[in-house]
């Protein structure tokens with residue numbers, strides 16, 4: 001049989017395409033199915049689905065306004081609103097089964113111990129073995145360290161990954177999602193690898209504020225937000241490039257990278273792949289164009305056919321010229 005040129009592997013998890021949803025931007029998949037032709041433009045184009053962030057207990061999220069559009073991107077401060085892991089497992093996760101996609105569950109917590117408990121709860125209660133991977137969101141405040149973001153402290157990153165890995169073992173893929181709000185991305189990346197992560201994903205949103213000059217105050221109820229969309233793409237590509245270029249486990253793909261941030265065309269996706277990403281996540285762009293996954297898949301398909309290449313052969317290409 002001829003190999004599908006779009007197929008990639010994240011360790012032992014095979015994806016039919018390198019395209020994934022970026023956590024928090026497509027709910028638990030139900031929103032996507034409102035589209036008439038969702039099977040072709042979304043399900044057939046996706047290699048895996050990443051859920052929005054799940055926490056141990058339900059979370060109400062931040063005060064409104066939670067989302068504001070800027071000229072080159074989106075500023076959000078949702079504050080991880082979700083129904084908590086119990087309802088997620090009972091009501092939300094089973095609904096995703098019908099799409100026959102690998103499901104990655106994005107998790108957030110306030111302490112390393114809570115991360116461990118949450119991961120254990122997911123694994124122990126996933127009776128249908130629906131979950132293929134857990135993505136650890138280290139962009140949340142670490143209450144045992146006075147509220148500093150986990151992801152900005154390599155020691156905290158290593159601890160959290162170790163705690164999750166301890167409970168999950170090799171049963172599902174452990175992905176660590178890095179924050180770009182650091183000086184040197186290779187430090188938390190190396191810490192996640194030392195903690196035993198299987199895969200790295202990057203980047204989460206960049207911190208920002210937008211001010212309503214008519215009202216003379218910040219737009220967002222929470223004042224601070226996270227910037228996503230086209231403005232952050234060069235930052236994301238840079239961070240993937242750095243990790244692939246400087247970390248042996250990334251370069252030899254024993255710890256593959258998922259590139260995320262500002263992708264809105266197939267060329268953007270290819271930039272991430274050539275910088276060193278094996279797969280890519282798309283978030284904000286799908287708010288603008290729900291057909292984005294199908295469009296990106298089509299563009300990549302054409303490029304691969306024209307150049308007689310596979311995605312695998314293009315991972316990190318920009319390092320070898």
Ligand SMILES: Cc1cc2nc3c(=O)[nH]c(=O)nc-3n(C[C@H](O)[C@H](O)[C@H](O)COP(=O)(O)O)c2cc1C
Pocket residue numbers: 022023024025052053054074076078080106137177203204205227228229230232260261262263281282283284285
């Ligand atoms: C509305 C919104 C909610 C998000 N929620 C989460 C989340 O729950 N967990 C997480 O790890 N990242 C979350 N993110 C970050 C995205 O997954 C992604 O890393 C970021 O938006 C950059 O990708 P993009 O430019 O393609 O949107 C969220 C982003 C947005 C815009």
